[in-house]
Structure formats: structure tokens, C-alpha cells
Amino acid sequence: MDIKSLRYFLAVTEEGNITKAAKRLCIAQPPLSRQLQLLEEELGVVLFQRGKRRIQLTEEGYYLKRQAEEILALVEKTRSQLGQMGNSLCGQVSIGVVETCGGSILPDLAEGFHSQYPDVSFQIWSGNGDEVTDKLNRSLVDMAILREPFYIEQCESIFLRQEPWVAVMSRDHPLAGGADEIELSALGQEPLMISVRPSLQDEILNWFNEISEERKIFCYYNSVASVIPMVEHGTGIAISPESVKSFTSGRNLVYKKIIHPQHDSRLYLVRRRYQLPPAAAGAFWDYTKKKYCDKD
Structure with a gap:
């Protein structure tokens, strides 16, 4: 199993068809089919269920797909870091971003940094908190914008800002009118x-316990974007940090700050301690630290 075979494997999983994958890779179909067969023989598992028009991954295939994506991402990151060693003003900064954090913080940071270091590019990985934390712990990203609480092995952090939690509801919801705040008990x-x-x-559940109020949990989400259509439909109310507005504004939604009591969420830029960063990532960290520490 080598890098080439993993690239071939991922191309087939993404296209869902060996013929299309072969065209994308600019090789003939028989050699590609043979490469996949050799990979299965080497690993001792069946990776695909072959159909007439489309192939599907087996459980083992799904596992290899996840691992192959991480391996190739690490290869690209390594190549980028090696390429920038001779010039501290070039290279790439790899950042993991939780969806409800990055939209409100990252654009301003990236724009200001890029004006100082125009030859530095960014690689952005988006996901939920657990996914981004896992990538940082595996050193697949240089740093991450995370919401407290987070659990990173031996980390250091820069406080970015704090924001209130909001109740997101349809404009047609009975509670949508009136003030832009709502009591937790409501x-x-x-x-x-x-x-x-x-x-x-x-x-969140402790909030209700503190005021001795019952609560009805309709749905648990790993991505708030996935439940926004149900919120718009009036199915329920989503509780999210206020920065949810940055990627849902303009929709049929109302955002009300939760009060009595009010609860806030704190955002940080986080990296692993004792890990020598590439020059570009170190420069971005220093830029962010200066920008936010100088405000205090």
C-alpha cells in the first residue's frame, strides 16, 4: 500500500465508478482495476461491492477511505512545510474551524494577515468541535478556532472573544415577535x-436545572446547519452561539439572546504546546496574539 494506490482508491470512491475514475486519473481502466484488486489482496479485505453501473464501499472500504484522506492530507501538509523552510514569508497555514466559530472570526484574521504576508496561503478544515479537536490532536492542522470547553493535549490558547447563546426560531413561531431577548424559562x-x-x-441542560425548569429535547445535532431547515419549518428551536448568524442570515429566522440567566460562549485560537510550528503558522499565531492581546 503506497501513496499512489491510496490516490487511486480515493478517486474511485469519489467517482463511484471505475471508468470515470480512470478518465479522471488519465489512465486506462484495466490497470486501475488491477491496482484495486492488488490493494484488496494486500490488505486481505474486500473494499468494494461491484455493481453494474456504480460501486459501493464495504465497511472496510469506508474505514480505509477515512484513513486515506487523513494520510494524504498529512502528506500534503508535509510537502507544504518542507517547501516553506527556506522562506519564512511563504508557505501555508492549516487551520481547523468549528462551523459556528470561523465565519465570525477567521475572515478578519485572514485578511489582515494576508496583507502582511501575501505569499502565505490558507488551508481550512471545517467540522464540528470533536472533529476539529481530533485533527489538532493528530497534528493534521497547525491550530484551530474552538469553542470552550475543549480538550487538547498540552495546548496553549489565545482568547478571541465571547458571545451570547441564542435561541434560533422561525419568523412564524409564536415566540418570534417582540424583543430580541428571551428568558430561558420561556x-x-x-x-x-x-x-x-x-x-x-x-x-445547556444544567441551565434548566439551575432554574428548576423542565425541558423538551427534540433533536441533537452535530452541525447546526443540518437542523436549520427544520427550524425554518417551525419544527423546533435551536440553541446555538450567536455567531450562527454569520452563515444563516437572510433566511426565515429570528435570533433571540437567551437571558435570565444569560450564558456566554468563549472562543479561542488553540495549538498544541511544545510542537515546533512551520514559519507561516508561527507568524499567524504571533499576528493573532498581538491583535487580540493589544486590545486589552
Whole structure:
């Protein structure tokens, strides 16, 4: 199993068809089929279920796909870091971003940094908190924008900002009118959609325990974007940090800051401690630290 065979394998999984994958790779179909067969023989597993028009991954195939994506990402990152060693003003900064964080923070940071270092590019990995944390712990990204609480092995962090939690609901919802704030107790009997992350689940459920209020959890989400259509339809109310507005504004939604009590979420730029960063990533860290520490 080598890099070439993994690239061939991923091309087939993405195209879902060996003929299309062969055209994409600019090789003939028989050699590609043979490469896949050799890969299965080497690993001792069946990776594909072959159909007449489309192939599907087996459980073993899905596992290899996830691993191959990480391996090739690490290869590209290594190539980029080696390429920038001779010039500290070039290279790439790899950043993991939680969907409800990056839209409100990253554009300003990236624009300001790029004006100083125009030859540095960015690689952005987006996902939920657990996925981004895992990539940082595996050193697949240089740093990450994360929401507290986060659990990173021996990390250091830069506080970026804090923001309130909001209740996101349809404009047609009975609670949508009036002030742009809503008391937590008013949400107790509503079907709520909250994060699937255990740490955030506990935090939100404790809010209701503190005011001795019952709550109805309708749905747990790992990506708030996935439940926004249900919110617009009036199925329930999503609880999310306020930066959800950055990628859902303009839709049939109302955002109300949760008060009595008000709860806030804190955002950080995080990296692993004692890990020598590439020059571009180190420069970005220093730029962010200066920008945010100088505000205080």
C-alpha cells in the first residue's frame, strides 16, 4: 500500500465508478482495476461491492477511505512545510474551524494577515468541535478556532472573544415577535435542538436545572446547519452561539439572546504546546496574539 494506490482508491470512491475514475486519473481502466484488486489482496479485505453501473464501499472500504484522506492530507501538509523552510514569508497555514466559530472570526484574521504576508496561503478544515479537536490532536492542522470547553493535549490558547447563546426560531413561531431577548424559562416547553457534544449538552441542560425548569429535547445535532431547515419549518428551536448568524442570515429566522440567566460562549485560537510550528503558522499565531492581546 503506497501513496499512489491510496490516490487511486480515493478517486474511485469519489467517482463511484471505475471508468470515470480512470478518465479522471488519465489512465486506462484495466490497470486501475488491477491496482484495486492488488490493494484488496494486500490488505486481505474486500473494499468494494461491484455493481453494474456504480460501486459501493464495504465497511472496510469506508474505514480505509477515512484513513486515506487523513494520510494524504498529512502528506500534503508535509510537502507544504518542507517547501516553506527556506522562506519564512511563504508557505501555508492549516487551520481547523468549528462551523459556528470561523465565519465570525477567521475572515478578519485572514485578511489582515494576508496583507502582511501575501505569499502565505490558507488551508481550512471545517467540522464540528470533536472533529476539529481530533485533527489538532493528530497534528493534521497547525491550530484551530474552538469553542470552550475543549480538550487538547498540552495546548496553549489565545482568547478571541465571547458571545451570547441564542435561541434560533422561525419568523412564524409564536415566540418570534417582540424583543430580541428571551428568558430561558420561556423555552422550557418548546421542542429544542441542541449540540450532540457531551460537554455542551451538559452545559445547556444544567441551565434548566439551575432554574428548576423542565425541558423538551427534540433533536441533537452535530452541525447546526443540518437542523436549520427544520427550524425554518417551525419544527423546533435551536440553541446555538450567536455567531450562527454569520452563515444563516437572510433566511426565515429570528435570533433571540437567551437571558435570565444569560450564558456566554468563549472562543479561542488553540495549538498544541511544545510542537515546533512551520514559519507561516508561527507568524499567524504571533499576528493573532498581538491583535487580540493589544486590545486589552
